[in-house]
Amino acid sequence: MAVAVNARKFSTHFNFSNTPSFFIMSEALGIKDKYTQIHGQRVAFYAKRLAKHLSLKGDHIRQITMGGMFHDIGKIAVSDQTLHNQSKVLSEEMLWEVRHHPSIGAFWLRRMNCVDDICNAVLYHHERLDGSGYPFGLKGSAIPLSAQIVSVADCFDAITTDRPYRPRKSQKRAFEALEEMADKTLAADLVTAFIREIEKNGMAHFAEQP
Ligand SMILES: [Fe+2]
Numbered sequence: 001m002a003v004a005v006n007a008r009k010f011s012t013h014f015n016f017s018n019t020p021s022f023f024i025m026s027e028a029l030g031i032k033d034k035y036t037q038i039h040g041q042r043v044a045f046y047a048k049r050l051a052k053h054l055s056l057k058g059d060h061i062r063q064i065t066m067g068g069m070f071h072d073i074g075k076i077a078v079s080d081q082t083l084h085n086q087s088k089v090l091s092e093e094m095l096w097e098v099r100h101h102p103s104i105g106a107f108w109l110r111r112m113n114c115v116d117d118i119c120n121a122v123l124y125h126h127e128r129l130d131g132s133g134y135p136f137g138l139k140g141s142a143i144p145l146s147a148q149i150v151s152v153a154d155c156f157d158a159i160t161t162d163r164p165y166r167p168r169k170s171q172k173r174a175f176e177a178l179e180e181m182a183d184k185t186l187a188a189d190l191v192t193a194f195i196r197e198i199e200k201n202g203m204a205h206f207a208e209q210p
Pocket residue numbers: 071072101125126
């Protein structure tokens with residue numbers, strides 16, 4: 001079953017009506033880069049579904065959803081040249097910018113008094129189980145669950161959508177890619193739960209140009 005959500009109604013869908021500052025942040029990200037804004041919305045949607053699938057509690061699910069929504073908010077501070085780079089190979093300077101977007105995003109959210117689970121999901125979403133991630137190279141259970149959930153959702157959406165340097169892959173190929181990452185860079189139990197959830201309820205289909 002395909003899950004369709006109109007991107008224009010996204011803020012209502014996630015009940016942002018009483019949090020205008022978050023809505024404005026999302027819009028600002030969209031002005032900077034439309035793909036990254038809609039990617040955040042899909043990651044939020046997937047992360048929420050994975051959190052529910054894991055039977056987490058309501059507040060925790062909401063915080064993980066917000067973490068997914070704003071995981072890449074720090075990309076507002078990344079230069080257009082780096083953000084729209086079409087090559088897989090980045091210069092030292094570009095790499096520095098990319099590796100700092102989680103810290104910048106988490107810093108902004110802390111200044112907005114966001115709770116730890118939202119900030120942690122943003123700060124640690126590029127950390128990897130084997131310590132190969134950034135910005136800190138954390139390993140295993142040192143990576144907060146909220147960030148691990150957002151990481152799985154982030155990887156899946158990145159694989160199943162077109163990027164300037166490569167075309168999207170099918171759901172089946174994306175599952176294979178996630179299974180290859182399981183127990184190396186992503187938590188195996190989260191990958192298994194995520195695949196079950198997508199097999200049962202389908203992929204998200206948000207318009208990239210609302
Ligand atoms: Fe990111």
